[in-house]
Amino acid sequence: MRLIIGISGGSGAIYALGLLQTLKLLGIEIHLVMTKMGEDVVKYECGLD
Numbered sequence: 001m002r003l004i005i006g007i008s009g010g011s012g013a014i015y016a017l018g019l020l021q022t023l024k025l026l027g028i029e030i031h032l033v034m035t036k037m038g039e040d041v042v043k044y045e046c047g048l049d
Contacts, residue, residue, distance in 0.1 A: 001028050001029065002028070002029040002030075002031065003023065003028060003029070003030055003031070004030075004031045004032075004033060005019065005020060005023075005030060005031070005032050005033070006032075006033045006034070006038075007032070007033075007034040007035070007038035007041075007042065008035050008037065008038050009035055009037025009038055009040070009041055010041070011041065011045070013038070013041045013042045013045045013046055014045055014046055016042075017042070017046060017048075020032070
């Protein structure tokens with residue numbers, strides 16, 4: 001199975017990261033699309049670069 005996950009600028013990036021981690025553990029192929037604002041939200045809410 002392959003999934004495309006999108007992260008926009010909306011709040012809740014922590015849920016997207018949790019989903020990505022779970023899918024990875026399940027061995028599912030993931031392709032991530034993220035807007036610039038999505039990157040900013042991940043950095044701000046989750047402290048990740």
